[in-house]
Amino acid sequence: MTTQPPADTAHTQGAALEARDLRQTYGTLTALSGVSLRVMPGEVVAVTGPSGSGKSTLLHLLGGLDVPQSGEVWWAGERVDTLDTQVRATRRAGRIGLVFQHHYLLEDLNVLDNVLIPSRLAGTRDEARARDLLARVGLGGREDSLPGVLSGGERQRVAVARALAARPAVVLADEPTGSLDRSNAHAVAELLVGLARQERAGVLLVTHDDRLAAFADRTLHLLDGQFTDSVPAFL
Numbered sequence: 001m002t003t004q005p006p007a008d009t010a011h012t013q014g015a016a017l018e019a020r021d022l023r024q025t026y027g028t029l030t031a032l033s034g035v036s037l038r039v040m041p042g043e044v045v046a047v048t049g050p051s052g053s054g055k056s057t058l059l060h061l062l063g064g065l066d067v068p069q070s071g072e073v074w075w076a077g078e079r080v081d082t083l084d085t086q087v088r089a090t091r092r093a094g095r096i097g098l099v100f101q102h103h104y105l106l107e108d109l110n111v112l113d114n115v116l117i118p119s120r121l122a123g124t125r126d127e128a129r130a131r132d133l134l135a136r137v138g139l140g141g142r143e144d145s146l147p148g149v150l151s152g153g154e155r156q157r158v159a160v161a162r163a164l165a166a167r168p169a170v171v172l173a174d175e176p177t178g179s180l181d182r183s184n185a186h187a188v189a190e191l192l193v194g195l196a197r198q199e200r201a202g203v204l205l206v207t208h209d210d211r212l213a214a215f216a217d218r219t220l221h222l223l224d225g226q227f228t229d230s231v232p233a234f235l
Ligand SMILES: Nc1ncnc2c1ncn2[C@@H]1O[C@H](COP(=O)(O)OP(=O)(O)OP(=O)(O)O)[C@@H](O)[C@H]1O
Pocket: 026, 029, 030, 031, 049, 050, 051, 052, 053, 054, 055, 056, 057, 058
């Protein structure tokens, strides 16, 4: 069972990401029932669970792509589930990095411009940082390439650089290595986790893959919309 925070306390000081008592239903189906978690700066947390346990629903709520029926989502000390959709989108660009199984690079923008997308949306465009991140993921010199000429592993490394470009508080990663072969998966996981730790960004990894979860500082297990862990879900 999930340990719930007291209802009347403020959010956790310094948390990169915090969710409190999230509930989400679709018709009569309860997808999440009372999920709380927090991720501190530089901390890597994995969420695992069987198909249908609520992982995607949770990630959508944590990323502010959906709002919960009840409960709270906080990014770097600001409650965001109550914000207007447009305001939340701008906040997301600056505070949340997203990495998915598919890279979602824009095919007609070069690598550098893809990496610059979040910081442009957040109003903090920083080309030197984008170039630095590309060098750190091993793609220095490929700034002008179009995504179509890159390998699958290279494209996912661009996605990692893009996720960190706007100096987010937290990176949400949904099966970020799911489309890669074993050695590329290991390399991308190492880069994502290593860079995030260097940058003091939190990471929340959703995965079926125990090899990826092994990169995390701790793992939370979702089952039928609840964490099975008795304490670590919140404390
Ligand atoms: N938009 C929706 N409308 C109706 N039911 C939904 C919707 N989204 C999710 N569900 C249901 O909510 C439950 C949790 O789904 P969710 O996609 O969060 O699980 P998951 O753990 O991510 O699964 P998977 O690993 O297969 O992607 C499932 O029973 C699913 O069918």
